Amino acid sequence: MYNADEAAGAPTAIICEKIWLAIAERRLRPGTRLKEEQLAEIFSVSRARIRQALTALERDGLVTIMPNRGAFVSEPSVDEARDVFVARRAIEQRVVERLCERATPKDIVRLRGHIEEERIAGRSGNLSDIVRLSGGFHLLLAELSGSAFLFGILRDLVSRTSLITAMYRSNHLHNCGPDEHLAVVEHIAARNVASAIKEMAEHLNHVEAELDLDEEKDQPRDLRTALL
Amino acid sequence: MYNADEAAGAPTAIICEKIWLAIAERRLRPGTRLKEEQLAEIFSVSRARIRQALTALERDGLVTIMPNRGAFVSEPSVDEARDVFVARRAIEQRVVERLCERATPKDIVRLRGHIEEERIAGRSGNLSDIVRLSGGFHLLLAELSGSAFLFGILRDLVSRTSLITAMYRSNHLHNCGPDEHLAVVEHIAARNVASAIKEMAEHLNHVEAELDLDEEKDQPRDLRTALL
DNA sequence: GTACACAATATTGTCTACAATTTTGTAGTC
DNA sequence: GACTACAAAATTGTAGACAATATTGTGTAC
Structure with missing residues (x-):
């Protein structure tokens, strides 16, 4: 009866933390593009929730959002x-x-x-x-x-x-x-x-x-x- | 040919600034409830945009959002x-x-x-x-x-x-x-x-x-x- | 053969409708 | 008469659909 996808329906904070951890552990390299739809599928949530997470991560400086271009893992100079x-x-x-x-x-x-x-x-x-x-x-x-x-x-x-x-x-x-x-x-x-x-x-x-x-x-x- | 509502269709940043200014000038007192639908009507924008503005203002500490309760002008202790x-x-x-x-x-x-x-x-x-x-x-x-x-x-x-x-x-x-x-x-x-x-x-x-x-x-x- | 213009695709941005939750009002019972 | 339980209204949270924009691929003209 277990859900195979442990991240299914996760709240915004969990998604942020998972992405943060992936970046900190170098599984997500700086410059990596973060497609919303792809993330939505991975976490089994709606795209709206992914957008919330991405904007939160942007204000923490971990991702950079370019208007009409998408979100990327930040590459601090x-x-x-x-x-x-x-x-x-x-x-x-x-x-x-x-x-x-x-x-x-x-x-x-x-x-x-x-x-x-x-x-x-x-x-x-x-x-x-x-x-x-x-x-x-x-x-x-x-x-x-x-x-x-x-x-x-x-x-x-x-x-x-x-x-x-x-x-x-x-x-x-x-x-x-x-x-x-x-x-x-x-x-x-x-x-x-x-x-x-x-x-x-x-x-x-x-x-x-x-x-x-x-x-x-x-x-x-x-x-x-x-x-x- | 002028639109009577000067704030119509304003981007998120403008809405944030207007609310910020209203708070700074004491027209909006601490503790005031900020209903999303009401704000949406005032600024002639969708509720989704108001939500963006409110979350941005929350990050700046000017409003406090209580889950399922709504947004209020912060009352710093x-x-x-x-x-x-x-x-x-x-x-x-x-x-x-x-x-x-x-x-x-x-x-x-x-x-x-x-x-x-x-x-x-x-x-x-x-x-x-x-x-x-x-x-x-x-x-x-x-x-x-x-x-x-x-x-x-x-x-x-x-x-x-x-x-x-x-x-x-x-x-x-x-x-x-x-x-x-x-x-x-x-x-x-x-x-x-x-x-x-x-x-x-x-x-x-x-x-x-x-x-x-x-x-x-x-x-x-x-x-x-x-x-x- | 190369460069420019145009069209197709993919991705993001926005809006509207629906579901969940809380609050308020009302009726029933002790 | 007051308190509890229930129901209705209002408000927020969420998701899905549509529109706008950028990128990529293709064709044509020079």
Whole structure:
């Protein structure tokens, strides 16, 4: 009596998440065209619902909709990629500042627990979990900072970071996540604002530095500049 | 041969703007119900288009959509209002920092020109222009900072600030905008990062302080807490 | 043989009708 | 007389059909 298609009749949010995950896991490459009718069939929903999902994904920056042309998985340029990190440094500095003032022992426990999950995922090698938990750590910090807006903004930025990582990740990725995450948490636990901010800034710099964001892949977006 | 209804057949963006303006000018009060069919008739468009506009406005935080219940003009709580300023201080600090490094003489001219417009609007007393230009100054700073994301985030925050101002504005508003704006610009022109940041922070504090954000109006959102 | 114009196809954008849900009003019963 | 259950009205949510637009393929003229 089971429905063979587990995604049948899924609400908009589920569809968004499935597409988001596919992008984050690189099953959907940047530039891929997303035909509405095709998606509607895959998810066994109406095209109207797919359109809702696509517009939602567009505002998260994961897909780009060109009028009368269709939706594509976004291809953030190098400049846009760097820009995401500019914004993240601004937001996350403030998040860390606030946490140094407000973090409860319970919060610290929760953060350490999350890092432990990251370690487990790292050992198991489950890419989906690694991607989700790594971003989740930063989101958890934002959530605990008590500012719904900083959280919301960072949610956006983490999504975009996933796409950027999928697009520009260099071959040699050494999973430095959990260790640096723990360092940030310990500074927060010690209420050492300056150190916590510095650690977070360095962490974000490391993440950015691990990407192939230099020269080369700069203009393959436009056919003209790519071929001439 | 003129169509009596000037908004007939308007695209989604126009509808959003008209509603946004109505909220910013307090013609639509927080909590007002926005019936889709009614709006569709007013703007002479289909209900589907109204739905698009409403979901876009929800994303900007100006309206709240409750499933199967309808759309209402948002009623940001005091906490949410303060939160907007937390986020703005974080974003605008970074905007000012970047501008101190990157602002060209041309940028400074443009900023001074904008402030002049604000002064003119202030003298004419056109509330619509005052609201728009006052927020526009901050958006111009963000635009000139060269970060599309900081700009996009601030765009959101300025919209929400308009709603908050409409909701919590105290009776005695002394239009301190242009003068403080000019002070920020002059510090930027002088490449004085610390002073510019400080001036901006104080300006935002003043704007926040002018609102009736203390106690009282805290929980009239929920009928239960309002009446019991 | 090449280039331009035109037609066919495919895909998106929009509107209208139907279904589901909530709210409001009414009647019946304790 | 008040409370509960039911029914009717109104409003939102969804889906399917139609129209507009862009792209691709073909034919003809130079």
